[in-house]
Amino acid sequence: MLSNLKPQAPDKILMLMEEFRADTRQGKVDLGVGVYKDPQGVTPVMRAVKAAEQRIWEAQTTKAYTGLAGTPEYRNAMARMVLKDVPADRLASVATVGGTGAIRQALELARMANPDLTVHVSDPTWPNHLSIMKFMGLPFVQYRYFDNDTRGVDFDGMKADIAKATKGDIVLLHGCCHNPTGANLTTDQWREVIAMLEKSGAVPLIDLAYQGFGDGLDADAEATRLVAASLPEVLIAASCSKNFGIYRERTGILMTLAENTGARDMAQGSMTFLNRQTYSFPPDHGARIVSTILDDDALRADWQSELEDVRNTMLGLRDQLASELRDLSGSDRFDFVARHRGMFSRLGATPEQVQKVKDDSAIYMVGDSRLNIAGLNRDSVPVLARAIIDAGI
Template identity: 65%
Template sequence: MFEALKAQPADKILALMQKFREDPRSDKIDLGVGVYKNAEGVTPVMRAIKAAEHQLWETQISKAYVGLAGDPAYADAMIKLILADTVERGNIAAAATPGGTGAVRQAFELIKIANPSARVFVSDPTWPNHISILNYLGIETVTYRYFDRTTCGVNFDAMMSDLKTAVKGDVVLLHGCCHNPTGANLNAVQWQEVIDLLNARGLVPMIDIAYQGFGDGLEEDAVGVRMVAAGTPECLIAASCSKNFGIYRERTGLLMMVSNDAASQKLNQGTLAFLNRQNYSFPPDHGARLVTMILNDDALRADWAAELEEVRLGMLGLRQGLADELQRLSGSDRFGFLAQHRGMFSLLGTTPELVEKLRADNGIYMVGDSRMNIAGLNADTIPILAKAIIDAGI
């Protein structure tokens, strides 16, 4: 049987990480992997996480399973963080998942069993694993234009034009904030126009929110998600705690089903529990437990929010520093978009050939579509990157 297996395409980001590790140059710069790193190149354990882990170690008396959907207290805390009071809690079904990727996968599984003919519209570009999972599940994928490579902002008119080709029952996948890979986001007016189109055409929104707190702030980054949840009959929300709590390896995520019909919540909740049972049964709890403790403890939450704000402001400083240095070297403001983008990523909008030139000539590693992780920079490497970009003719 095994001899019939075929080699699967390598993950481009993982392959890039391997190339970086094998590069002997001491001045190489890693802007590829999508993980937050501080100025020392370390992904730190946040202070509040350390404190919560210490409390948990002292007080936890059992490692028995939690429910199929995870601890309800975790769902309550995350729903409050993301949606605040915009939707009645009784209208929301939720299940813990192994990371944000697990939430995305379960959402796609849910779409497939709820409406096998549904197409999923995804932005061009989007996080590559969105399309990979959809293809694996045999769900038809349609791209909508999103990134304007001339302005390096959102091509909103083209986006709306493409979404008007969707038909009732199709799903539109949106990024809640800090769009991956572009860093270009919708504003509140544009979010409302998208909501109006979704409702007019009977489309189902699905939101992937993985970077709340990395863009304009915890509350500000949730504006679009809250508008969609409150303004549409139903939606799916896949959330991740990997970035804003720094617990990547704990695989902590949540899938939410939001409906304006409270009577359907029991069925929805049962469906999410069923999906978990078919996949991994009981979700991991350690990360979810820590998140719950932090969000429900005033002191821990304040410390977590303060450190997250330090991270956010640090990335904004790196963005501004890079934009300023590129302006100084080029005598042009054509790279000003870097300071306007939000989150860890920006898309330079250049060619794979020039990205490869940066790697070959300067040891600068970024994904072939020119996505770079701003958090991979520091004060010392900003001038190096800026000079390399100008020298490469980007």
């Protein structure tokens, strides 16, 4: 039986990680994998996370199962963080295995509700979005999003494409810090998208993987809150990997907002059923860390302070890179780097130019020229800037 299996295409980002590890050159720089690193190149455990784990270790008396949907403490704390004003009569939620698990469960739920749906997803998007949908056999189309000339949002193209979505379709949107481009919609543009979804009856699925990494914890949730307050049905997949730095704990949540309590109860039952069929009980340790922090004023304040340090570090690196490139190029064509938000920016370079940067300077970025700003430090920024100019980007 097993000999009948077919080889699967390797993940390009994971392949890039392996290539980086094998490179023996001094001063090599990894801008590929989407993990935050401090100026010393370390992905640290946040202070509040360590403190919360200590409390959990001291107080926990059992490792018994929690619930198929996860603990109410975690689900309620996450709903308050993401939505602020929680519409309890409309909200259903389940803990998931990371943000990726939330995306997968959201798509499974949507297919249960509408077997004939089409998913509309930005071009480009996080590659795993497409991989998951292809594996599930879900029909999808990509809407225009990134303007390779301006390195901003092609909003006219986006509107023209999502206008084709019909009632019961899913439109997958990045809540903030668009991956892989770093280019975000403005509030006014979000309002236009909401009006289009309201007219078509398509349902938004918001991927909120980087809340707190862009303009601040509340500012990054502003678009999601606006959508939730404006439309009768919304799916939200949120991750705690980045903003709490608990990547390996695989902590995520799927939230749905329904039109009424009957639909909410139906959604809650269906999501709990999907958890049971997929992995039964969701992991608890990361969720307990998150709820411990969010439900304690002192821990939350310390966590938000450190999260702000992380965010401001990335903004500083963006400003430094844009400034270096302005000086080297004698133009402002790279100023988009400072305008982008989150961990990533897309340079708009060709695969050949990306390869030249890697070959000549040992700087690794994804082939579509997505670079992880958090993989830089003050010393490596000038090296990257020079490599970008020398590659003719």
